[in-house]
Amino acid sequence: MRIRRSVPAAALAAAAALLAGCGAQVQPAADAATPGYPVTVTNCGVERTFDAPPQRVVVNDINMTEMMFALGLQDHMAGYILSASKVDNTAVSPWKDAFSATPQLGTKINKELVQGAEADLVFAGWNYGFTDSSGVTPQALANVGIASYVLTESCRQGDSSARGIMDPIDALYTDITNLGRIFGVEERARELVDGYKQTIADAQATIPADEPAPRVFLYDGGTDQPLTVGANAAANDVITRAGGVNIFGELDDSWTSVSFAAAADRDPQVILINDYGNTTVDAKEEFLRRHPLMSTTTAVREGNFYALTYPQLTEGPQNPRAIADFAAYLGSLDAS
Template sequence: MRPGKWCGLAAVIALTATACGSGGGTRATGADGGPPGRDGFPVRVADCKGVETTFTAPPRKIVTSNAAALEMLLRLGAGDRVIGTGFPPGRGTLPGGLGARAAKVPVLGKAVIPKEKLLGSGADLYIDTFAAMGGMGGMGGAGDAPTDEEFKAAGIRHVYLASTACAPMAKGPQRDLSGVEGDLTRLGAVTGTAPRARELVAGMRAKVAAVHKAVADVPEAERPRYFFFDFDAGTKQPMAVCGKQVANAVITQAGARNVFGDCDGDFTPVSWEDVVAKNPDWIQLAVRDRGDAAANAKAFDQAAQFLTSFPATKGLAAVRNERFLRIGSEPTTIAGTRNADTVEEIAHTLYPARFKGGR
């Protein structure tokens, strides 16, 4: 399940030259197509459609569209250059000092950043997490997304995260974390933090490789059926994670089968009848971080209570046997290094006997 699955897409959005196949990964090239200079610049980045942007030096003022790109920059050590974000991480979403640093970043929009505010931010780089086919419109801001010409006039370069914005354009589902790894690699090259990016990617790969080794002999057909229950999306109609959402890659890499992995796109509303028909073996109680351990525990309890009392689901074997995973929504659905941690957590829960000492 290593990097070939994303090779076709990575070749489109990579730093011009992408190494696909054995070894995987991406590398930067100079503006003339040769190797970058000794300081790593210039580098070229192509978007989901192949349009290239050249960086002759690291950006100094960055705006991120949401918490995914913000967290990546914080982990890369480039957080001091972020001058604003949309969709900020909730209180407690990011651990320790990371959360404290994120809290200092000005919020330009609690949801999609208004176009005028983004264009007037003074940024020299905007990192877009939303579907490239519709720009910010992918998150409900259709008609209010800056055009390429407006970005250029404002002096703002515009790049996308492959694992989120470009995923809808991919031919197939996300089944591994190479899209996330590529994003970290590209952002590391662009911001001049490539060594740190390599460390983060290596750490992710080591965790996932250990899981692969432990579950490698489990046939695909015998891997547990897994339902991601997005409790905070509402209980009247469940919201399923589909194949092109990064959560599908997390679930797959953990040795499970996303019961809605065959639906196209990232998220889609389904019915409780659909969930019952899928008959999952395990259910993730995916609640969003409340910023407090007690509040989180209460939310997990409420999600479990709903499933055990709701007529449509209380008869499911997974519910009767309380095969629940209390894992937050953010580290599963938001692209970043914590995806690998979630792979570990899911695998250790589903296959405890295969890991020495458990988690």
């Protein structure tokens, strides 16, 4: 633990006056504490301490960048990193103006880019920028003096490659609250979390209590093996809190690959498509309509397709609104 000794204000003023009379330049004490700091938060089971609000944050991916924007932290960002497959999502983002006004530093994170931006914090997640294979990890960044914050949805389960350690919506609340503390905007964080909870509660109040939950298959993409979601991805909570049931909700992971045979065997009644990338929603839907196994499912036969964007389906501030919108869609199926 660092121990800081403070000097009484009167003594500092007297010293300043004396030195000024001698023509000396007075500089603030280098170790002067920032009011309200240090703060310590627990992130993926690791305690992280900050002596002051970070000023040059590099953020990887659209959902985490939107968290920073929702908290009003654009001025604390050096910029964001976003792959070409997700740039189109910024045009329909509630924060599209903030994206336009904030530098995009690149399309793929690497240590050289981060160091070139003079980052003092990198906000990313496991498989959302942090990977052992690329060498961009919290430990590697710490070795060059750069702090990290890890998206809670992506927390690793110990030594396993499986991700997710808590309910995905709780992960969102945790990250917004932690970021609020790190940057000294706790009141804004509380307002956001309270608003998210109200939006979700209002949506859930519309779900019929006496109707069985429709079976939902999240289709991200893939023609050999579909990428879908288990229990620990934000999309799982979008499905379940909207009144559906994720057909792969028993998987103790976040985003993961399965087989089309397994998906078809579970006969989804609704297919939720992740809208991003070079493959359009229409092309993904047409692929499933023509697939020899998926074409036999209730969802395809009845044409029950619904699309949400990548930032609506990954942990971020668009999740609550996505829950409300999907709940309305599922409700319209019940009504018909």
